[in-house]
Amino acid sequence: MRVLILAPYPHGEGPSQRFRYEQYLSYLEQNGVRCDEQSFWSMDAWRVLYKPGHTLDKLTGFASGWLRRFAVLFSLNRYDVVFIQREAAPVGPPVVEWLIAKVWRKKIIYDFDDAIWLPNASGVNKFAARLKWHGKVGTICKLSWKVSCGNDFLAAYARRFNTNVTVIPTTVDTQYHLQMESVGTFDKPVIGWTGSASTNQYLQMLDDVLFELRKRCDFEFLVISNQPPDMKFPHRFVKWSREREIEDLSEMSIGVMPLPDNEWSKGKCGFKLIQYLSIGIPAVASPVGVNNEIVINGETGLIAATKEEWVAALEQLVTDGSLRKRLCDNGRNHVERNYSVNSQKKRYLDLFA
Numbered sequence: 001m002r003v004l005i006l007a008p009y010p011h012g013e014g015p016s017q018r019f020r021y022e023q024y025l026s027y028l029e030q031n032g033v034r035c036d037e038q039s040f041w042s043m044d045a046w047r048v049l050y051k052p053g054h055t056l057d058k059l060t061g062f063a064s065g066w067l068r069r070f071a072v073l074f075s076l077n078r079y080d081v082v083f084i085q086r087e088a089a090p091v092g093p094p095v096v097e098w099l100i101a102k103v104w105r106k107k108i109i110y111d112f113d114d115a116i117w118l119p120n121a122s123g124v125n126k127f128a129a130r131l132k133w134h135g136k137v138g139t140i141c142k143l144s145w146k147v148s149c150g151n152d153f154l155a156a157y158a159r160r161f162n163t164n165v166t167v168i169p170t171t172v173d174t175q176y177h178l179q180m181e182s183v184g185t186f187d188k189p190v191i192g193w194t195g196s197a198s199t200n201q202y203l204q205m206l207d208d209v210l211f212e213l214r215k216r217c218d219f220e221f222l223v224i225s226n227q228p229p230d231m232k233f234p235h236r237f238v239k240w241s242r243e244r245e246i247e248d249l250s251e252m253s254i255g256v257m258p259l260p261d262n263e264w265s266k267g268k269c270g271f272k273l274i275q276y277l278s279i280g281i282p283a284v285a286s287p288v289g290v291n292n293e294i295v296i297n298g299e300t301g302l303i304a305a306t307k308e309e310w311v312a313a314l315e316q317l318v319t320d321g322s323l324r325k326r327l328c329d330n331g332r333n334h335v336e337r338n339y340s341v342n343s344q345k346k347r348y349l350d351l352f353a
Helices: 015-020 022-030 044-050 055-078 097-101 126-131 138-144 152-158 198-212 243-250 272-280 307-319 322-336 341-350
Strands: 002-007 035-041 081-085 107-112 144-147 165-167 190-192 218-226 236-239 254-257 281-284
Touching: 002 055, 015 022, 015 081, 015 107, 015 281, 022 236, 022 341, 035 055, 035 307, 044 055, 044 198, 055 097, 097 107, 097 138, 126 218, 138 152, 144 152, 152 165, 152 272, 190 198, 198 307, 218 243, 254 272, 254 307, 272 281, 272 322, 307 322
Parallel strands: 002 035, 002 081, 081 107, 107 144, 144 165, 190 218, 190 254, 218 236, 254 281
Antiparallel strands: none
16 A cells, blocks of 8 residues: 655654654554655745744745645555645645545545644744634545544544544654653752643643742752743753653653643643653643543542642652652553554554555
8 A cells, every 4th residue: 555644744853743653654664554755844944934033934835835735636646545644734724635535536544633623822823823724624534534533532523524533642652762760860859841832831830839849849840842931930941852852851750741621632642741651750740631541640640630739749759759660660551551652553554454
């Protein structure tokens, strides 16, 4: 089988792509599924996309992305299936998807891992959000042969338009995300968070928690992101690096994932929790959506809803090394069984059958 993959970003550059399909490519190839990729954004455009200015470069990248999308239609006779990650183009109606399904009559496998049918304008993407065509998610589901979603909340939406929906959680390769002996082996406990500019805003939920916790125990707060967060609590910022991501994560003694309880958050796939647990970092998380499945309270991590619960959970982990060890061992086993490439690869291959 030959498959064309239409993705937003260049190979290896988008977290959603890396952990939704890229890490399965070699396994697919070994099983007779040959994949070719085309990104909407070129590498040059991607490098400036979230930087201030560079308007001409961004417009040029946007125009060339559309041209590549339309040009690739004329090579569809070489492919059996078209795999679309999130959307064929970042703005506008699903023109490319409609042409693939209705004019070229090709089977589409559609994959998404956020509630992208909902407007969600953060400080870094408000302009783009005005141009997005959020209602197209349902239309693409209708046009598709199969739909793959990252959790049950997303799947429930997709099933309103398509009965052939599979839940495949976002996964890590546990041969790469290894349980690190060095996790948290520093003079003082390190509470940490990793994410991107679009989710930095959630750290503000922890400002009061961390100030209160500082009155009770000593710790450092570490943020790993592509941009510094706007939070009041003193923190150490480390710019995210793909080459150093495991090494930087392993500086944490405890990982956190605060989320507001809303529809957008219910569509989240809990990836940072999966990362924490995979390398042996015990985690505290808000009881929202799939967080409740990844963090089994008291077994693979701790759940905290209120300020008081967050302070109590973090204090418990900061001061109790044996609890941290038990949770990190349980968490690693939980990831290997349910959120690893190895645990999901057969289900992934079945998408193409």
